Amino acid sequence: MVLIFVIMLLLSGCSSGESSSQKKKSEGTSPSSMEDADPLGKYDETVTIAIGQEIDPSDTSLSEAGDTPLDNQYTRNIKENLNIEVDHAFTASPSNYRQKVSLSIAGNDIPDAMIVNAVELRQMVKADQIADLTDVYNNYASPVIKRIVESTDGIAMDAVTFDGKIMAIPNVQLSADGVHLLWIRKDWLDKLELEVPQTVEDLEKVAKAFAEEDPDGNGKADTIGLAGPDVKTKLYANFLESTNNLYGFDGIFGAYNAYPGYWLDDGSGNQVYGSILPETKEALGKLRDMYADGLIDKEMGVREDSGESVIAGKTGMFFAPWWMPYGPITDAVTEDPEANWQAYAVPLDKDGKFSPHLSSPTNSFVVVRKDYEHPEAAMKLLNNLMAEDAKGTFDASKGGPGYYPLRLVYAPSDETEYSVLALREVLEGNKTAEDFKDKPEYKLLVKDAETIKDVKTEPYDKYDIQYWDMNANKGQWTRAYALLVGGSPLTDNEINGVYSSIYNQTKTMEDRWVNLKKLEDETFLKIVMGQEPLDSFDKFVEEWKKQGGDKITDEVNEMAKQ
Numbered sequence: 001m002v003l004i005f006v007i008m009l010l011l012s013g014c015s016s017g018e019s020s021s022q023k024k025k026s027e028g029t030s031p032s033s034m035e036d037a038d039p040l041g042k043y044d045e046t047v048t049i050a051i052g053q054e055i056d057p058s059d060t061s062l063s064e065a066g067d068t069p070l071d072n073q074y075t076r077n078i079k080e081n082l083n084i085e086v087d088h089a090f091t092a093s094p095s096n097y098r099q100k101v102s103l104s105i106a107g108n109d110i111p112d113a114m115i116v117n118a119v120e121l122r123q124m125v126k127a128d129q130i131a132d133l134t135d136v137y138n139n140y141a142s143p144v145i146k147r148i149v150e151s152t153d154g155i156a157m158d159a160v161t162f163d164g165k166i167m168a169i170p171n172v173q174l175s176a177d178g179v180h181l182l183w184i185r186k187d188w189l190d191k192l193e194l195e196v197p198q199t200v201e202d203l204e205k206v207a208k209a210f211a212e213e214d215p216d217g218n219g220k221a222d223t224i225g226l227a228g229p230d231v232k233t234k235l236y237a238n239f240l241e242s243t244n245n246l247y248g249f250d251g252i253f254g255a256y257n258a259y260p261g262y263w264l265d266d267g268s269g270n271q272v273y274g275s276i277l278p279e280t281k282e283a284l285g286k287l288r289d290m291y292a293d294g295l296i297d298k299e300m301g302v303r304e305d306s307g308e309s310v311i312a313g314k315t316g317m318f319f320a321p322w323w324m325p326y327g328p329i330t331d332a333v334t335e336d337p338e339a340n341w342q343a344y345a346v347p348l349d350k351d352g353k354f355s356p357h358l359s360s361p362t363n364s365f366v367v368v369r370k371d372y373e374h375p376e377a378a379m380k381l382l383n384n385l386m387a388e389d390a391k392g393t394f395d396a397s398k399g400g401p402g403y404y405p406l407r408l409v410y411a412p413s414d415e416t417e418y419s420v421l422a423l424r425e426v427l428e429g430n431k432t433a434e435d436f437k438d439k440p441e442y443k444l445l446v447k448d449a450e451t452i453k454d455v456k457t458e459p460y461d462k463y464d465i466q467y468w469d470m471n472a473n474k475g476q477w478t479r480a481y482a483l484l485v486g487g488s489p490l491t492d493n494e495i496n497g498v499y500s501s502i503y504n505q506t507k508t509m510e511d512r513w514v515n516l517k518k519l520e521d522e523t524f525l526k527i528v529m530g531q532e533p534l535d536s537f538d539k540f541v542e543e544w545k546k547q548g549g550d551k552i553t554d555e556v557n558e559m560a561k562q
Helices: 002-027 031-035 073-082 097-106 118-126 134-140 143-150 155-160 186-191 200-212 250-255 278-292 307-311 328-335 376-391 415-427 445-455 474-486 488-492 509-528 536-561
Strands: 047-054 084-092 113-116 181-185 263-265 271-273 317-320 341-344 365-368
Touching: 047 097, 047 376, 073 084, 073 376, 084 097, 084 376, 097 113, 097 118, 113 118, 118 155, 118 365, 134 376, 143 376, 181 186, 181 200, 200 250, 200 278, 200 317, 250 278, 250 317, 271 536, 278 509, 278 536, 307 328, 328 341, 328 474, 341 474, 341 488, 365 376, 415 445, 415 474, 415 488, 445 474, 474 488, 509 536
Parallel strands: 047 084, 047 113
Antiparallel strands: 113 365, 181 317, 181 341, 263 271
């Protein structure tokens, strides 16, 4: 009888173990679907996924097309391709989405899936609210998405990995958009017999010549040495808006190894806010002197659009990302075909390095409710988006891509740099467009390769304006000029870039950051424009700390330890 009792206990233990294992699998992917994992496979029976979705009530494109947020070209495509029915656990406007996410976390009322930021992801992991997606990602992520995620050299995957488990699916965005280059009228340099500036001091000399020596030849003192931010742009990019700042002074701050708006490791493992450090004060002092000397646009901060002076041929230099031919440069060259705008990875810092701040390659994540029966469905939605988006089957006029359920941005972080090198190979005759058809993640590369010689003339390794044919096709020219002129500095120079410790808000920031940022922006602008003394920086640091900065710093340090 004792023996029988022991056997029964053992059998009970085995049974319990199988039940636990089965339960665990039910929280992940069912055994049958794991064995037959197909990233784009269609379910035999309809699977429903209830999501949290951001919907802009001011966008009327869906209703004009006769559609709704739950019945549109995207949801119908998903139903047809995957047999997945999309439902809403909640919807929210762009201004209220974060609040809805916070409420669902606090109330433990999690949708089957939704998009969250880094802070929210950590909260949900800590509260044990979301599914382990390790097997889902490994077995269901499409090869295209895996290659894109791998292009971040582990950064995107590190952001979603906790205790060795993949707890979310990360997005990936271009790293190049976070690097702010110096765009210069090289024809003005040549006319005034100047060299491309390498240091801030060199840049001052060029700006002075551009402002005072009549580079446009009209006999009037009406040119701007260096553009400044307008009413819509910023003095510098920051950790919450780390990409695509136009006409700011990002490059000058970087030359002083100053990174205002970024959270930085002080070298001993502690996180500090770059805007309160001595390097930022030093850079502000230099900008203040340059503005006082007339080297920077006198109308900075109040000008409606700094790009207008670029188009009008009145500005000689400005800081911006690689894609500025999509901005004012195409119009500037249309107005003046000899406007030779070129981009450079300068100015350099005291060690002779180009040290810009860098954007995060990932900032949005899809999470899945822990008990959801089909966590792989979320991954399939993303796979389907990339497959369909690459084919261009969706019409944005009938509802923009934001209406696609669980849409994450997927662009290889190295897309700009890779495309530059690929196009050079095509121009040199080493490769053709056919060689890139197995790289669908680089969505425009095949077309770029097919059309590059329509707009780029010989010699193919020279990028000055006289070696291009804009009239052949202005759209193709804009794309190619952006890549080869704007992208080349990113491939031809060592980028000694600096990341922010975080790219999302902490809890206290939700209440305090708007006022703290306003204090920062107003103080720094007044310092540069000479409306306040440079030492008002020290008063700003004290106020910033008192008004919540110290508490926020503690929170950032706590996040960095996790």
